[in-house]
Amino acid sequence: MPALTTSTRTLARTWTAHQLPAARAACSALQTRSLSEASASSSFDSPFKASSSERTTKIPSFAKYRNNASGESGPKVFQYFMVGTMGALSALGAKATVNDFLVNMSASADVLAQAKVEIDLAAIPEGKNVIIKWRGKPVFIRHRTEAEIKEAEDTKWESLRDPQPDSDRVKRPDWLIMLGVCTHLGCVPIGEAGDYGGWFCPCHGSHYDISGRIRKGPAPLNLEVPVYDFPEEGKVVIG
Amino acid sequence: MLARSCLRSARSVRPVARSATSKTASRSTSTSGPSAEEAASSWKTTVLGSGATAFAIGSVAWYYHLYGRNVDAMTPAEEGLHPTQYPWEHTKWSKTFDHQALRRGFQVYREVCASCHSLQRIPYRSLVGTIMTVDEAKALAEENEYDSEPNDEGEIEKRPGKLSDYLPSPYKNDEAARAANNGALPPDLSLMVKARHGGCNYVFSLLTGYPEEPPAGAVVPEGLNFNPYFPGTGIAMARVLYDDLVEYDDGTPATTSQMAKDVTEFLNWSAEPEMDQRKKMGWKVLAIGGILFALSVWVKRYKWAPLKTRKLVYHSVGAAKNPATPRPSVKLSEKQ
Amino acid sequence: MAGISSSIYNLLFRKNTVMLGTVFAAAFAVEMAWDTASASIWDNINKGRQWKDIKQKYLEAAEE
Numbered sequence: 001m002p003a004l005t006t007s008t009r010t011l012a013r014t015w016t017a018h019q020l021p022a023a024r025a026a027c028s029a030l031q032t033r034s035l036s037e038a039s040a041s042s043s044f045d046s047p048f049k050a051s052s053s054e055r056t057t058k059i060p061s062f063a064k065y066r067n068n069a070s071g072e073s074g075p076k077v078f079q080y081f082m083v084g085t086m087g088a089l090s091a092l093g094a095k096a097t098v099n100d101f102l103v104n105m106s107a108s109a110d111v112l113a114q115a116k117v118e119i120d121l122a123a124i125p126e127g128k129n130v131i132i133k134w135r136g137k138p139v140f141i142r143h144r145t146e147a148e149i150k151e152a153e154d155t156k157w158e159s160l161r162d163p164q165p166d167s168d169r170v171k172r173p174d175w176l177i178m179l180g181v182c183t184h185l186g187c188v189p190i191g192e193a194g195d196y197g198g199w200f201c202p203c204h205g206s207h208y209d210i211s212g213r214i215r216k217g218p219a220p221l222n223l224e225v226p227v228y229d230f231p232e233e234g235k236v237v238i239g
Numbered sequence: 240m241l242a243r244s245c246l247r248s249a250r251s252v253r254p255v256a257r258s259a260t261s262k263t264a265s266r267s268t269s270t271s272g273p274s275a276e277e278a279a280s281s282w283k284t285t286v287l288g289s290g291a292t293a294f295a296i297g298s299v300a301w302y303y304h305l306y307g308r309n310v311d312a313m314t315p316a317e318e319g320l321h322p323t324q325y326p327w328e329h330t331k332w333s334k335t336f337d338h339q340a341l342r343r344g345f346q347v348y349r350e351v352c353a354s355c356h357s358l359q360r361i362p363y364r365s366l367v368g369t370i371m372t373v374d375e376a377k378a379l380a381e382e383n384e385y386d387s388e389p390n391d392e393g394e395i396e397k398r399p400g401k402l403s404d405y406l407p408s409p410y411k412n413d414e415a416a417r418a419a420n421n422g423a424l425p426p427d428l429s430l431m432v433k434a435r436h437g438g439c440n441y442v443f444s445l446l447t448g449y450p451e452e453p454p455a456g457a458v459v460p461e462g463l464n465f466n467p468y469f470p471g472t473g474i475a476m477a478r479v480l481y482d483d484l485v486e487y488d489d490g491t492p493a494t495t496s497q498m499a500k501d502v503t504e505f506l507n508w509s510a511e512p513e514m515d516q517r518k519k520m521g522w523k524v525l526a527i528g529g530i531l532f533a534l535s536v537w538v539k540r541y542k543w544a545p546l547k548t549r550k551l552v553y554h555s556v557g558a559a560k561n562p563a564t565p566r567p568s569v570k571l572s573e574k575q
Numbered sequence: 576m577a578g579i580s581s582s583i584y585n586l587l588f589r590k591n592t593v594m595l596g597t598v599f600a601a602a603f604a605v606e607m608a609w610d611t612a613s614a615s616i617w618d619n620i621n622k623g624r625q626w627k628d629i630k631q632k633y634l635e636a637a638e639e
Contacts, residue, residue, distance in 0.1 A: 062548045073581035079541060080588040084598045086534040089527055091602040092609075113364045113403035133388045329624075333617075338626040369626050372633050515625070523613050 116239035121175065129191040131180060134238050138180035138188055139226065140199070141236070144210065149173045151197070152211040162222045166211045169225055177228050177236065178212045184219035199223070319470040322437045322444035329504055330439065333522065335515040336508050342370050343487050344505025347498045350485050352428065355420065355476075357408035360429035361509050364402040369512070376402060383407045421462050423475030432503070432510040439503050444468040446499040449478035 067075050107115065117134045119141065124130050127148075130141045144152070152166040153173070170176055180188050180199075187203035194200030195216060196209035206217030213222040228238045311318075329336045345366070348358065363380040367373050380400035385407075387398040400407075409425075410416035417424050426434075435441045445468045453465035463473035480495045487493055508514070587597045622628065 059550060059552055062550075065544070065548060073584040077580045077584045077588065080584070080594065082534060082537055082541070084588075084594065084601065086531065086538055087598040088602040088605055089531050089534065091599060092606050093524075093527060093531070095602070095606070109364070110362065110403065113362065333620050335621045335624050337624045339624075339629050342629075372630065372637060374637055375633065519613070519617050522617070523609070526613070527609070 116237055119236050119238065120234065121236055122234045126174075131191075132238075134226070139238060140176070140178050140180045140191065140212075140223070142176040142191075142210075144174050144176055148197075148210045152176075152209065155209065155211070155213075157213070161214050162220070164213060164222055169211050169213075169222070171228070171230065175236070176210075176212060177225065177238065179224040179226055181224065182206055182219055183214065183221040183223065184217070189223075313470075317471055319472065320444075320448075320467040322440035322468055325440055325443060327439050327504075329507065329514075332518065335518070336369075336504060338369060339489060340501050340504045341508050343489065343491060343498075344501035344503070344508075345370050346487065347480075347485055347502040348428070348505055351479055351498075352502065353406075354409055355416075355425040356428045357410070357425075358406045358429050358509060359408055359427050360405070362403060362405045363400065365512055367402065369508070373402075380404055420475060425476070428506055428509065430510045432507040434510075439507055441468065442506060443496075443499050443503045445474075446480055446502070447496055 115135060117132060117139075119130075119132060121141075121143075124141060124143045126143050127145045128143055130143075131138045132141065133139070149166075155166070157163050157165050166173070169178070182189050182201040182203065184201065184204055184206050187201050189199035189201040189206070189208060191199055194207035196207050198210045198212065198215075199208040200206070201208075201217065201219065204218050206219035207215045208219075208223055209215050211222075212225075214220070226238055228236055230236055328334055329340075348356075363376045366379075367376045371379070380402055383400045383404075384397040385400050385404050387396045389395055408427075410419060413424055432438045432442060437444075445466060448466050448468045450465065450467075453459050457465055457472065459465045460473050463475055464477045465472055466474045480498050482495055483493050485493050485498065491497060511517075586593075588594050618625065
């Protein structure tokens with residue numbers, strides 16, 4: 001195979017070496033002939049033909065385009081400034097464009113308007129549960145009694161499945177606010193039920209205590225506490 | 240390109256060009272003498288050119304006569320009178336809505352239009368910061384009752400409105416609206432300025448265009464009113480705006496046209512609540528884009544300068560000695 | 576003049592990374608300046624038309 005390739009290549013090379021001068025000569029002969037004929041005895045004068053006196057090899061001068069500033073850094077600073085400004089403005093535009101697309105992905109105004117729920121706490125008496133809807137999920141609000149607060153705080157939380165002190169789960173001890181979604185498989189637990197006086201999930205039998213911590217049953221975690229705030233006395237804003 | 244090079248060569252080698260032209264033109268008439276030849280050819284050229292032009296224009300005209308004209312499916316009465324072009328201030332490229340007018344327009348909507356027309360796409364929250372303060376909008380929302388989530392028994396209770404609620408509709412559904420209005424459905428006004436041909440001009444003309452009585456010869460069906468701007472001229476809505484119908488809290492005299500103008504601007508806002516922001520952003524983008532374009536032109540020239548000023552010089556060295564085999568030598572020069 | 580321009584050149588443009596940093600810093604600066612400038616121009620063109628121009632009236636009315 002290599003032998004074949006080499007031989008072919010050699011053949012090709014020799015052929016070209018032989019043929020090329022002849023071809024070139026023929027070509028130039030053709031050119032010269034047409035040129036001489038055109039000048040000598042043609043019935044048609046090309047309008048594009050330059051007159052014989054005019055030189056076709058006039059070299060244009062670009063002198064007037066040259067930067068005549070003395071020194072080198074002046075023009076350079078200007079050039080880099082222009083290029084840099086274009087880069088900066090493009091970056092600005094690109095940033096604005098990307099930003100717009102990202103904003104597009106975030107929640108729309110009507111969703112955001114419903115993302116916060118304001119609840120009047122004065123209507124909830126001590127020792128009562130209230131369930132409200134927030135972002136499509138139930139939220140438990142429990143106005144705890146003194147005894148319940150004491151019970152929740154005195155529990156030995158270190159040994160629980162999801163150890164968490166009561167103080168981490170409430171902002172004010174008398175108000176327990178958490179999402180009413182069982183951390184096992186998402187059922188809604190029943191209030192004031194179960195072995196620990198808190199919540200009981202009827203689906204698979206998870207028992208939560210009065211602080212919403214998992215005590216017994218399959219659920220792995222305590223009931224989730226949403227973000228909430230007390231902007232003024234007797235009002236809570238969830239979300 | 241060809242034409243340009245033709246011109247250029249004609250300028251430089253005029254005598255050659257002239258002789259060439261006369262030769263090409265005279266090729267057809269080779270028998271007569273040169274002067275008669277030229278005269279005949281110019282006469283023929285004129286006739287030929289004029290004839291071709293006349294034929295082209297004529298065929299276009301004939302085609303337009305056959306197929307080009309508008310065919311109107313409707314008479315002008317069926318289409319409705321074209322509304323006058325009014326010089327709306329807020330439709331100018333650099334102008335926002337006049338929010339004082341929006342506030343007045345919303346008052347007109349609430350006191351007049353809202354008894355029949357819904358505005359379903361406008362929630363109370365969008366009034367905040369454009370037309371009302373938060374407290375005003377909250378108070379307004381609480382005036383109306385909305386369905387709450389089902390309670391423990393599955394009953395749906397009523398609750399006072401919140402900022403996230405939408406403006407209430409006067410009728411429960413389209414059927415109720417038709418039943419209350421002799422079968423005519425008062426359309427939702429949220430996008431009305433965008434939805435109707437003529438936009439603001441149409442709405443304003445319609446509201447103020449009711450004549451005292453229909454013109455002689457106009458056929459107004461039973462239960463309809465005459466309005467020349469409404470397609471078909473018979474409109475179920477009667478004239479609603481009369482002078483001093485509402486009392487503006489900013490003391491503006493509530494003439495018919497003032498109320499119509501305010502409510503039209505308000506409806507334009509409800510159709511395009513983003514307009515203020517859009518125009519502002521548009522100007523910003525145009526300005527930055529203009530600067531960027533100028534800069535990019537400069538940078539293009541800057542980057543191309545070495546290429547554009549490069550010279551290829553062809554020296555035919557051996558041409559005199561041996562014309563059959565010229566040895567080309569290309570010299571690249573970037574200086575001078 | 577030459578001294579200033581050469582020092583600018585050496586300071587900002589000589590190293591590619593520094594130039595890149597300059598460009599991005601300038602982009603942030605320009606964005607802030609441009610936002611401020613265009614907002615003030617816009618507010619000047621639309622003086623008295625926007626909600627922020629008439630808001631005060633209704634806030635005061637609510638307080639009374």
